[in-house]
Amino acid sequence: MPHVLVLGGTTEARRLAAALAARPDTRVTTSLAGRVTRPAALEGDVRIGGFGGPDGLARWLREHAVTALVDATHPFATAISANAARAARATGVPALALRRPGWRRVPGDxxxxxxxxxxxxxxxxxxxxxxxxxxxxxxxxxxxxxxxxxxxxxxxxxxxxxxxxxxxxxxxxxxxxxxxxxxxxxxxxxxxxxxxxxxxxxxxxxxxxxxxxxxxxxxxRRPEPPSGVPVVADVAAVLARLGEAGA
The missing domain is CATH 3.40.50 (Rossmann fold)
Incomplete structure (x- = not known):
């Protein structure tokens, strides 16, 4: 069974977890850093706390047979995003970054x-x-x-x-x-x-x-996501990419 690890903490991560949990042939685990004491309810499995850097995350990916990694953290969570990119490269697990589009200025701003x-x-x-x-x-x-x-x-x-x-x-x-x-x-x-x-x-x-x-x-301004990790803008795009990868 495909196992998707979602690095969460955002509204998009919660929506993605719900969409994946609705698939009878997919397992989804959402990881939260634990900085919020009362996180919103999530579908699927949930883990709380850090992994111990990129090496710890890579070890977790291997031990739990993760087939795809989705970084759906806050756009400014640069440390975990960098760790995710390194762990994905080390393990060969396909990775995506889910980033909602930034705000655009309009006349009057x-x-x-x-x-x-x-x-x-x-x-x-x-x-x-x-x-x-x-x-x-x-x-x-x-x-x-x-x-x-x-x-x-x-x-x-x-x-x-x-x-x-x-x-x-x-x-x-x-x-x-x-x-x-x-x-x-x-x-x-x-x-x-x-x-x-x-x-x-x-x-x-x-x-x-x-x-x-x-x-x-x-x-x-938001920081650039780590190089080598494709960036998509919404949950539908993540699901399409995962479908293409068979995850």
Whole structure:
């Protein structure tokens, strides 16, 4: 029986697991890093925790007779994506990367593209003083030195220190609505938004709200996926590729 390992943590990974689990002739296992304490329910088998680097992942692929590997992690999860590519090469297991398309700017957007969180932090003093920070719970140390700014930080789990001195934490999970995001920006008197180019619809409402309020948005560009791993944009494309490979 074909055995597909999905490196998950995204909406697309959950949809892919459900589609594969519906196939009576396919086994699917979704691996989660364990950073979210209450992950959404998943179809098929689920494992929690890391593999111990590319060698550990390669060993797991062999021991569990995996016939295809799908990296459906967050576009910014560069370490696990690199490990997946190396493990696939070492074992000869066919691999795909499932990456939702990035966001596209439209007329009215005031986007400031940067390469990293450090660059995002450095851009803020010239753009505003009240910052809505939606880059997740990791990497906030880049913003800690900016004592003159007020930060509203939203994440699913409590963020890891060090944090900015003047900060308010908002624990919440999408999807979000344009009306809700607009009200939030107004309530907290936000004058600049910071986000990663995660893509997808679940958190895109903040961009529409920022556009309507004429707010600048600092957008951290997503990193390139590892070379040698084909990239597809949706679950249907993954299923088609797996069908072609007999997985």
């Amino acid at each position: 005031d986007w400031h593209d940067v390469a990293s969180l450090a660059d995002a932090a450095a851009a803020l003093p010239a753009l505003g003083r009240r910052v809505f920070l939606t880059t997740g719970r990791l990497g906030l140390a880049a913003f800690a030195p900016y004592d003159a700014l007020h930060f509203l930080v939203r994440s699913v789990e409590p963020p890891e220190p060090p944090l900015p001195r003047d900060v308010r934490i908002l624990l919440d999970r999408g999807p979000y609505t344009v009306d809700g995001e607009t009200a939030l920006l107004r309530e907290h008197r936000v004058d600049v938004l910071v986000t990663k180019d995660s893509g997808g619809a679940a958190t895109a409402a903040k961009l529409t709200a920022a556009r309507a309020l004429a707010l600048p948005v600092v957008v951290v």
